[in-house]
Structures are given as C-alpha cells and as structure tokens.
Amino acid sequence: MHNFLFDFDSTLADTRDVAVLATQQAYAVKGLTQPSREAVVSYMGVPIEVSFAKMATETLSDTELAELYTEFRAQYHEAEKLGITLFDGIADTLTALKQRGDHLYVVSSKHSVPLQRNLDQLGLGQTFEAISGSDTVSHYKPAPDGILSLLDRFDLAADESVMIGDAKYDMQMGHNAGVATAAAMWGAADPASVKAEKPTYLLSTPAELLTI
Template sequence: MKLVLFDVDGTLVDSQSIIVAAQRMTFEAHGLEPPSRERALSIVGLSLTEAFMALAGPKAPIARLVAAYKDVSAALRQDPAHAERLFLGARECIEGLRHREGVLLGIATGNTQRGVARLLDSFGWQGGFATIQTADDAPSKPHPGMILQAMAATDVSPQDTVMIGDSSFDMAMACAAGVLPVGVSWGFQPVAALTEAGAGPIVHSYAELETVLQDFLEAPSQISA
C-alpha cells in the first residue's frame, strides 16, 4: 500500500479569505494591530495556538485569541463572500486516488477534527480518507507527529508515504518523518520557502501533481517494519 497525505488549507482548499478576515477581526476585537495579509497567511499550517503566538507574541492573551478566532471563522463561513473553494483540479485528483487500488489517502493539517469533518461533508468526501491527523491529535507542524501517527494507523512505511503541502511547515514535517515532501506552488507561502524547508518536487498544478504521484505510486512498495 502507498499512503498519500494532503495538507488542507492552501493545498486542497482556498481558505485565505476567511483566514485573513478572521485574523483581522480577532485582533481588532482585542485592541491589537492586525497582521498584514502576507504575515497572516505565512503561519497557515501551524496549530492555532502556535500561530497566534507567532503573530501576537507570547505575552498576548493567546487562549482568548484562539477562542475568538474560532467563533469569528464559524460566523464567516455562513457568508457566501467567504466561501471556501477547492483549488482547480483538486476534486478530480482526490476522486482518482480514492478509487485507485493500493492507495490510501490521509490528511495532515493544522486544522481541527471538527473543521476537517465540516470540509469533508461539504465536498462529499466522508469516509474517503484512511487517516485524518489534525492539531487536536498531535504536536503542531513541523513536528513529525501527524505523519508518524498516520503511518502507524495505516501500517505504511516512510518509503511508501508522500506528504503534499503548500508550506515550509509541511515540508519540514515530511523531512523529519522521512517521507517524500512534495510542495505545491499555489498555496500561501512562496516556493523559495518550500525549497529551503526541504521540498522535493514542487508542482504548479494538479496535473503536474498527478504526474509526480504516478511515478511514486508505480515504484515498488517497501515492507513496513
């Protein structure tokens, strides 16, 4: 079996509108200067606690910021102007992998289990992922815990696992876990940051990603230890 792990925000889903708006509203509600758009998106992939510590500093009321951000995000999702959309080609790629023999799909995200469940429901992907690892279940990226737990849950070796993501945190996490790190250029961080973090192939479309995955999936599988 081969395990294909996907990040969510910035890789499968374009959620930048909600992320930027929710951060701005949260900071303003607490009398803090909101981060720039670039800065707001640079921390996507971290757990919320780690993200707000990076954005506001350890002396800020982190727990209150996290709680407020969750409430604001939930409210914004009811507004069509902030609708989360799949990136072009994402649905076709996932659907093809879901029905391919010898392939297990997984998620490794800084999102929450609740947030992932809502997304899977909205896209009709319930039950399509063999393992879902979130910030609820493991240390924040770039710690390798999410990937290690995903491999343990599916009994797949590092040599047969690939991590696909848009951030330096995804790439560093994959390298630390000993799996193939594949970066995507359409997300929230510049390609240079992915390269510096250890990305292997970097793709610029889902069509390119499918070509990379085809080579990975056709390589002989390794026996899990």
C-alpha cells in the same frame, strides 16, 4: 507512491481569505492590534497556538490567548460560510487516486473539528481514510507527529508515503517523518521558502500527483 498525506489549507482548498478575515476580526474583537494580511498568510500552516502570540504586538497571558483562540474559531465558523473552494483539479485527482487503490489522509495544523466540517462542506467528508488535526498531536508541524501516527495506525510504509503541502512547514514535517515530500506550488504563498526545503517532487498542478 501509494499513501498520500495532504495538508488542507492552501493545498486542498483555498482558505486564505477566510483565515485572514477570521484572524483580523478575532484580534479586533479582543481589542488587539490586527495583524497584517501578509503576517497571517506567512503563518498559515502553523497552529494558532503557536502563531497568534507571535503576531500579537501586545503581551498576552495564557488566559487571554485561550480567549483569542476561541474567538478566532467562532469568527472562522462565520467566515468560512463566505466561501472555501477546492483548487482546480483537486476533486478529479482525489477521485483518480482512490479509484486506483491509493490511500488518502489529511494532516493539518487546523483543529480536527473545523477540519472535518470544512471537508464535509466541500463534499470530501468521506474521501479520506483518516485526518490528523492540531488537537491529535503532542507536537505541531514541523514535528512529524501527525504523519508518524498515521503511518503507525494504518501500518503504512514510509517509502510509499508522500506529504503534500504548500508551505515549508509541510516539507520539513515530511522530511522529519522520513517520507517523500511534494510541494503544492498552486497554493504556495512563499514559493522560494518551499523550494528551499528541496521537496522530493515540485508540482505545479494537482494532476501531477498521479505521476509520482
């Protein structure tokens, strides 16, 4: 593999606590029933434009949902200051991949503005050649749009490309795009569902990316 496409949340960085706190706070501010931690975690990897309506016990209008998205982004901006951390081994692995001439990208369900802000916060702002956020695609994961746009934009060979992620949606997106898939088991909240997608590679540590 020469082209590495990474998910962000729970693949590059541990953001689970931040996502749960920001989501629950957003629902509370809007007077809505707070989703459980388990519900929030189960939807990580899915854009909020899809997951928030499903987690709400109330029926929300498009306007109310838009206001909830805005509130979540504000809450996330505050919560992320409490700590987003890279998983052990990620920094060294990214450095080694770049040093040997491989190409690195991020394909995330997160909006590209907070995605870039989080990468900057972690010292990875200049590490990736490009990022693809939820605002840059017409169809969200598991649709292959984010991957296909990068393959086309940078003239990447699909058979030399791999999608790395912690959730079943990442594996499904990779399959749909016709690229290899690597399960980042160090961040998987539901390992069984990830394994069920039969990823090309099942990785227990980031360093194993150097062997594929």
